Amino acid sequence: MQTSVLILVLVALTVVGFYLGRSRSVAVAGGTAGSAQLHSLPSYYGYLTAIWCGVPALIVLGFWMAFQDNIITHFVTADLPAETAADPGQLGLALNDVKNLVRGNITSRATDPAMVAAADHYRQLQTISRLALTVVILALAIGGIALSWKRIGPALRARNQVEAVVMVFLILCSTIAIFTTLGIVLSVLFESIRFFRIVPVTEFIFGLEWSPQMAIRADQVGSTGAFGAVPLFAGTLLISGIAMLVAVPIGLMSALYLSEYASRGFRSAAKPVLEILAGVPTVVYGFFAALVVAPQVRGLGEAIGLSVSSESALAAGLVMGIMIIPFVSSLSDDVINAVPQAMRDGSYAMGATRSETIGRVIFPAALPGIVGGVLLAVSRAIGETMIVVMAAGLSSNLTANPLEAVTTVTVQIVTLLVGDQEFDSPKTLAAFALGLVLFVVTLTLNVIALHVVRKYREQYE
Amino acid sequence: MSNGTITGAGNPGRTIDTVRAGLDRRYRAERRFRIYGLSAIVLGLLFVSILFITIIGNGYPAFQQTYVKLDIDFDPESLGIGDQRSNAALSGANYQALVRNALKVRFPDVTGRSDRRALNSLISSGASYQLRDAVLDDPTIIGTRRSVWVPADDDVDQLVKGHMDRAAAEGDRRLKDNQLAWLDQLQADGAIEKRFNTTFFTAGDSREPELAGIRGALMGSVFTLIVTLALSFPIGVATAVYLEEFAPRNRWTDLIEVNINNLAAVPSIVFGLLGLAVFINFFGLPRSAPLVGGLVLTLMTLPTIIIASRAALKSVPPSIRDAALGVGASRVQAVTHHILPLAMPGMLTGAIIGMAQALGESAPLLMIGMVAFIVDVPGGFTDPSTVLPVQIYLWADSPERGFVERTSAAIMVLLGFLIVMNALAVLLRKRFERRW
Secondary structure, three states: OOHHHHHHHHHHHHHHHHHHHHHHHHHHHOOHHHHHHOOOOHHHHHHHHHHHHHHHHHHHHHHHHHHHHHHHHHHHHOOOOHHHHHOHHHHHHHHHHHHHHHHOOOOOOOOOHHHHHHHHHHHHHHHHHHHHHHHHHHHHHHHHHHHHHHHOOOOOOHHHHHHHHHHHHHHHHHHHHHHHHHHHHHHHHHHHHHHHHHOOHHHHHHOOOEEOOOOOOOOOOOOOOEEOOHHHHHHHHHHHHHHHHHHHHHHHHHHHHHHHHOOHHHHHHHHHHHHHHHHOOHHHHHHHHHHHHHHHHHHHHHHOOOOOOOOOHHHHHHHHHHHHHHHHHHHHHHHHHHOOHHHHHHHHHOOOOHHHHHHHHHHHHHHHHHHHHHHHHHHHHHHOOHHHHHHOOOOOOOOOOOOOOOOOHHHHHHHHHOOOOOOOOHHHHHHHHHHHHHHHHHHHHHHHHHHHHHHHHHHHO | OHHHHHHOOOOHHHHHHHHHHHHHHHHHHHHHHHHHHHHHHHHHHHHHHHHHHHHHHHHHHHHEEEEEEEEEEOOHHHHOOOOOOOHHHHHOOOHHHHHHHHHHHHOOOOOOHHHHHHHHOOEOOHHHHHHHHHHHHOHHHOOOEEEEEEEEOHHHHHHHOOOOOOOOOHHHOOOOHHHHHHHHHHHHOOOEEEEEOOHHHHOOOOOOHHHOOOHHHHHHHHHHHHHHHHHHHHHHHHHHHHHHHHOOOOHHHHHHHHHHHHHHHOOHHHHHHHHHHHHHHHOOOOOOOHHHHHHHHHHHHHHHHHHHHHHHHHOOOHHHHHHHHHOOOOHHHHHHHHHHHHHHHHHHHHHHHHHHHHHHOOHHHHHOOOOOOOOOOOOOOOOOOOOHHHHHHHHHOOOOHHHHHHHHHHHHHHHHHHHHHHHHHHHHHHHHOOOO
């Protein structure tokens, strides 16, 4: 049976289990009138039966699907000629060909009898596996129904058992966040450690030269590769810095204006329009930066006699700044609104104008929160990928001139990982080391920012 | 201030003068500040409008495509099939020859190899596929002569749409003088026409702008989002319910909360690295598949959905919970029968916003290989595919003017979906918002 059909059958059986369990409980209690004798409502007996039917079968199905391929491959490896099986590279190729033969695809070379025999064996094992899986799953599902059918009685605490299962499900779901973080840390860390075995940490962090192209074969002509990430850090900082120069003044001023000056009507019209900027996908900004802003910046620069690179940091930074405006403005807006009205009233009562109140009372009071918001915005700018991939350069360039092309950490991660990867070359592993740096830096910024914002909130609550 | 009051005590007029002089300055500062604030907002609004105007301005021509009318002679000899009429023979026949012959008949005075080639290049290579499909649909048209509208090459398309400067030097133009002359003849005969570009919505990717469409990317996005929604909504709601309704306050739940807050701020590309290392390298799932894309986006949108769902649960007043518990419901019953239904609109709003985020995301999908050039429209969760934002990225890299137009049009489609989704979220919130 096909796996998808099997799953459908399993779902159907689970539904059947629910109705069987429910009607059984009513029958045991002696009709609807007697159902008050039952410990739980009849439908809980149904749910319990459905759980017993579906859950064990699904767990087995999951494990089976995860390991079936490996086990079959293991058996088939035994069929292949000894000299093929000894060499891992050859073995991989041969196994690939066997799988292609099984699926009826084109193989990479002429088929020999051993290969065909292996393919036949593979197909045979697959059939056996599929049959066995069907039998096991159906047996589990029907067995589950039968088991709980037998257990159903007035004394069975069905509701408590169902609720216990629900709680286990809830707890499992809530741990996914932890596993995700753990997964990120481990996956990035392991590859980075492999990278740092080849390239020393100090060279990576303090090296001034970045050219990740490495000769793959020993006799190949090409550069030896240099993995000093300082130019990337500098480029990232330059572009993020330009972005913040655009976003912070505009975002902050618009937040101040909207919360202190604007009429209710203006505010409710302008705020959502500004927030559209936050909803636009970053790839759209990237296109906008590469196709509209970069040529404009270049043209403008040439008009006043400056040579501007067509992938200048300025263009990417400007557009990134536009993207971050709503981020800064909505965070500052929250913070400004949290400043107690009494402080404003006090200031007005002393005869201060609105701008004086803003400058001397509200802004200082809101400053920690605003700093927290800006830090979050910086972390967003550092991690932003699509705009820089599309509008910033590829070659590393250690410069502070915003008119030149620079490259960033995220651009390098993308260029190193898009296309062919080999997980034993420092070129691929370098991307993970950069990812580690990115993760650590943004995490630190976030932790500090959240801490600052929380401290600030407590101050006024 | 106090100083001024003392010295000015004998002469009140002078104090008021200094205050007035100061007031002028202060009001000027006030006005200045106000103008700064207003100009910041105007700048922001200006950016929004420039963004939309450029994209719509660049993109709307892509919804039209230039077609050329040719008198095609469906001659079995030129098709090279003789009197075979089997499907295999028909689909392998030489339809390119039909187009060339039609052009030869139309422009009998064009001789010479290079001129011929220049003439043939005016018609899209997609024309022969169109003819093939027509013949496969109805083999009886073989041997007849009909006029057929076939797609023009993208250079012709750009010329007709007015994006090519006829006055430029011949070397700077993609179309040469003789080609322009032929096109003018066709135009004079009414054999060139702009029509609605259905290819854009029905085709997969292509190297030729006039044959490229967003169907493949759109289906990829649909499959990816189905996986994302099916996983992230139940898991997100379950997490929110646990943290909000059942979890004891202890280190473990604090750890979960810190993790959720941090995941919300991790750069999306890091999720791509996770997907590459864990789902593809460790679990051996297929590259470029919507399944893996959906898994990665699930992890990315989970924090959004959890945070929104918790807010929705928090807004349900405790009296409802207490009432349910008071009449003898268990805690799980109170949640499933009363609190969840009341919080559902808020949770759905969160889910829609999370899906909108996932729909626009591209960086992590580049990492897991959803960036390949894929012509076929994907038909399942494990078929190689790409998604709409990644298609935009791929087209934005192509130099042809026709792709700039199509990129903008694809952006318009993407933004259209996002606007609909966000409007739906707002509507849901407005419709079901309850003040207790």
